[in-house]
Amino acid sequence: MERYSSSWTWLRNFLLALTVLVLVAAQWIxxxxxxxxxxxxxxxxxxxxxxxxxxxxxxxxxxxxxxxxxxxxxxxxxxxxxxxxxxxxxxxxxxxxxxxxxxxxxxxxxxxxxxxxxxxxxxxxxxxxxxxxxxxxxxxxxxxxxxxxxxxxxxxxxxxxxxxxxxxxxxxxxxxxxxxxxxxxxxxxxxxxxxxxxxxxxxxxxxxxxxxxxxxxxxKWISNESLYATIIAVWLVYFTAELVRYVLHQKKNLTQSIHTLEKDVDELKHTASNDQLTGVLNRRGLLDALEEKPISNNNYYLFVFDIDHFKHINDSYGHNNGDAVLRFFARQLSSVIRSQDLFARWGGEEFVLLSEQQHEIDAYNFAERLRKLIHQQDFLLSFEGKQQHIKLSMSIGLTLVDKDEAFNVAFNRADSALYLAKDKGRNRTQLAS
Structure with a gap:
């Protein structure tokens, strides 16, 4: 762009010098x-x-x-x-x-x-x-x-x-x-x-x-009127071209600014809708997604996950290891969840999943598959200069979502099932009654 502007500056200076030369030479013709x-x-x-x-x-x-x-x-x-x-x-x-x-x-x-x-x-x-x-x-x-x-x-x-x-x-x-x-x-x-x-x-x-x-x-071979008209016409062409160049340049800048602004807006939306620690949706992102595309049938199930003994991990190994556990947990579940499912961190060590399943048994089996995926893997953490493997597990509350009911009603039902799973010893899936 700098080289392009330099060319126009050179052309303007050339036309200015040529105009002066023509006006002076016209007096000597x-x-x-x-x-x-x-x-x-x-x-x-x-x-x-x-x-x-x-x-x-x-x-x-x-x-x-x-x-x-x-x-x-x-x-x-x-x-x-x-x-x-x-x-x-x-x-x-x-x-x-x-x-x-x-x-x-x-x-x-x-x-x-x-x-x-x-x-x-x-x-x-x-x-x-x-x-x-x-x-x-x-x-x-x-x-x-x-x-x-x-x-x-x-x-x-x-x-x-x-x-x-x-x-x-x-x-x-x-x-x-x-x-x-x-x-x-x-x-x-x-x-x-x-x-x-x-x-x-x-x-x-x-x-x-x-x-x-x-x-x-x-x-005169060239009348003053014709000479001045020609000079004015040449400068009008130049200024018109310069104006077009300026408008196109401003349009390009505006397009770039709009693109940058759209990118910033997308990033802000992503920041506002996604959990910064794990990268999955946050509570607001999940609710916004449901508002944009409400549940349309009675085949959706709500899963509420809670990492067992997470407070003990934080207290015993520090918050950095606690954060690492949350990232590991979100990454493992995201690897098997379908792209059309809604997976979000609800808060703390609690996550939710909204997934379409044909039958209740399908939803239950999918929950068990996720539970076993977490429990069957050892998590490697570093604490006080030493590395240590620990076992993770999670409790799951599961409920069918009625397409006509409010989301918080279904959530409270699944959350109650989650607490029942914890009362029964944790590391299990509990269907809401």
Missing amino acids: PAKRLQLYPSGNMLVDLYSDKGQGGNSSAYWLTSNQKFVCNLESSHLPAKYCGISIKFHKPTDAGTSDKYASLENIDLSDYKQLVVDADFEGPSSELRFFMRSTEATSGHDLSDAKFMFTYFEKHELAEQEAKAQFNQFSIPAWWLNRYYQSRDDFTLDFSKVKEISFDIPSTSSDGEYTITVNKVEAEG
Whole structure:
């Protein structure tokens, strides 16, 4: 058991060390990145409010990377100018519509946006937004979910500017125009069709130069949620196994305790029911046995034995020899008594036997057989350093037990017969009248 517990301790320490190692190593695993721009599968366009009759305009300085926005107020409620990047699958050579097959980009496993861009102009902010929709074709994505964030000019001055996806917002104007259900309030990066940079409409008029070098989505190969869930699952399995082991161990201990208790109870019962000197039943043991299994017919006979001159043996040779005589007497009678018979030491040198016999003569002959067994053997005792043989004898009172009478009634009758046998000279069997 100690070796078994040691194995579990080793396993627990190993899991603890492994957990710490995984948590530390997770901080050093390189981030997972998906390059959104530049990319082979993209459609890049410049846009402005000029197409709606406004005064703003946009043009390229270098192909698909650096462009100029001339932002100018007009009669339109909002001025705008920016770059649109849509994702698509390559179309067939015969297809004239380059927007015929827009593609979803799933960014739900990523946590933040990484931007490498330069920004010059009167305003201090550059807006970045994404559009997410189930639409698969068409140039107009105006009803696609609009999610945006801002980059400050000083952020873009760094080598990389980052924005957490959970910091994006859905503007009120889009919700007012396209709201259909509660899900419209939820950010959704699982089906992004378009990303875009533009100058906020609240910016000052003027010329803005924007260079978009790179746009990436960044995340972890294993999310914190998945990592923690895996660690918790492993520890739950361990603790479940440990709990099962503990329960089984406690069950085993309980079973052993119950077995020990049952053994102790049996020993106590044996001690309470058996004579400690001779090992046969005592008076209580005999009466308990009769209570558990009462006499069921009229073929039972009660024998009451008394060792003749036992007081003289005790007084002359000492109590140790007296005890030896009692053990010898019980052992000799037990050797010929049947297992179903009840044999007990009633007290002192008096013993009783309850035995089923067919007839009175059978009971008498059995009593005589027992009497002769004792009388025909010499008992060897030691006294004052010397060994000496003595003769033993016993007197017997015998009576038939009526199945309906109380045991003490039959006992008194047999005991009276015993005293009559002693009065007649001892070493004899006397039937009760």
